[in-house]
Amino acid sequence: MPRHALVAAMLAGLAMLPAGCGRGEEKAAEQTANPDAPEGITVTNGRLLLPPVSGNPAAIYFDITNNSGQDAMIRSVNVDGAGMAMLHTTVTSNRQTAMEEVSQQPLHTGETLSFEPGGLHVMAGGLADTITPGSTVEVTLTFVGGDKVSFPAEVRAPGDAR
Helix, strand or coil: CCHHHHHHHHHHHHHHHHHHHHHHHHHHHHHHCCCCCCCCEEEEEEEEECCCCCCCCEEEEEEEEECCCCCEEEEEEEECCCCEEEEEEEEEECCEEEEEECCCEEECCCCEEEECCCCCEEEEECCCCCCCCCCEEEEEEEECCCCEEEEEEEEECCCCCC
């Protein structure tokens, strides 16, 4: 084999090594990305609805299911790219509807809670400029005891389907 062909083959082989290593690291990161997540807790249908008025808080909706075999209690929420995030619920009193902060939310075994318009939801304020329709943000729920579960929320424009 001519010398230049051998060198070219070696360089091609070396170029493939980082790509192969990168895929292995990526796979390992996927497996350990959420090591504190309680077994049996799943979150689906995550979405963040941007506010119609810039600077106002966004609303985050999702469904969370507890098939862990034991009750859980959601204590707090964090949203990447938001200055603040709070669990909220919508209440009606004296024919007036208002939102109230929820300090803790029980999630009983076998239960699915829907965080949805007019009920439980997350309010996220101080949003980064990078949170735009079509992107995703990571939402992390922390449970009493320190367990956490993170999930992606699709960012939707104001007025899009909730």
